[in-house]
Amino acid sequence: MDLPSRIILAVAVNAAGLARAAIIAALTCSLSPNAAAQEFSALAGAMRSNDPTGTSYAWLFSYSTDISEHFAASFTWQNEGHIPDHHRDGHSVQLWAQTRLFSPQFKLSAGVGPYRYYDTTSANSGGSYDDDHGWGVLYSVMANWYSSSSPWFYQLRLNHVETRSVDTSEVLFGMGYRLKQDGESIYSGSAAAGAAKRDEVTVFLGQTIVNSFESETSTARSLEYRHAFGPVFKGSVAWMNEGDARLIRRNGIVTQAWLEPSFSGDLFTLGIGLGLYIAVDSYHENDHGAFASGILTMTTTYRFGPNWIGRFSWNRIMTNYDRDTDILLFGAGYRF
Structure with a gap:
């Protein structure tokens, strides 16, 4: 089976769960900056x-x-x-x-x-x-x-x-x-503060935890690019390596859509992201080729100065072959 067919099959398997999760996120986090x-x-x-x-x-x-x-x-x-x-x-x-x-x-x-x-x-x-x-x-x-x-x-x-x-x-x-959520005006700036940056590159290091009774672990790392389309909606693409946790040795490309509002003059953010993880797992018994899984991520950032941020992301990989993982990542990022 070629890669496009694998992706279509994986999306079909996970579609109901991801669609419901997307509705959940959209209902909750598509917030108006003027919310009470x-x-x-x-x-x-x-x-x-x-x-x-x-x-x-x-x-x-x-x-x-x-x-x-x-x-x-x-x-x-x-x-x-x-x-x-x-x-x-x-x-x-x-x-x-x-x-x-x-x-x-x-x-x-x-x-x-x-x-x-x-x-x-x-x-x-x-x-x-x-x-x-x-x-x-x-x-x-x-x-x-x-x-x-x-x-x-x-x-x-x-x-x-x-x-x-x-x-x-x-x-x-x-x-x-x-x-106190920010509005669209954070991207135009003011006399008191400069305009918020829309693009971000972040380097991560952290830990993979397999969702098994033994909770096997390994060192995880990632490189991510993120773009803000507005004060809430963002998109990202990343490379992620989960390391060798005995049950999985997996790495691949992650694409996600985000609801990530900023607060207090872009000082910090809270967000949730949904997307696809196209990966290769050397320990996958039935398939050593690329395949797609769902990914749900909660993230937060804190800004240090006009360009540098610290970011924490908790990723849940949702598989169809009993190899779900949590990937906890701490990163340093640069906005421009």
Whole structure:
């Protein structure tokens, strides 16, 4: 089978998941700079599962924006910890109903949305494990306490996940930060600050972690070019080498579309990217040629001076042959 046919086949296999993920990202992150409120929060806590019954840790990152006074939308990445035969995490978009009770500083919210999960499970046939992908529903109740003098706030959250596999419940607590998104004017500059740069080249070094029960690791590296088409939409092309993690020895070309708004005068960004990873895996038992997999990435940057930035990217490679990986990359970039 030639490379174009391999790509078409891989896209067909992953199309449903990638399309839903793209809708999730677009609904959540295609934000207006004039949105009433945007927030980022990080929480940690405990998880309990049923069938099998077990307990573990849990943590999540969440980015939310108000739609109106009483409704909001959010994108969440959640890790549900480790229980026997299941190491699961995933992402969700949720719609929220919210109200402020007793005080303007206290907000109570309830949300629901689809949950795309990635679960390392015991193998059904052959091998030592399977990378199971599927869909469920995430239900949440949340309470926020805001400071009247600081952008920081406290958050308590209860989650319940229902899937065709394991159902879980989580109790999480943490902190969040209220954000001020930039508009198109950052590219024209002002008397106080120069214009933001649209192009970026970044060199990365980090670690590959195989989504298996042993979590095999290797050194990863990447070189990426990124272009900003506006204050939110970006595109990138990169070369990525995942190293030799015993189960995979993979490298290839990554192309992604991004929703990556900037904040506080282009001081930092938060983003999510979706795309294709056209790679060669020397350890692929049935295919040593180039093939395509899906890739989902969360990224953040901080700007040092007018041109230099530091970037962290967490890449999830979504395969159809039980070789999913997380690639955690730290990079130094130059904007021009």
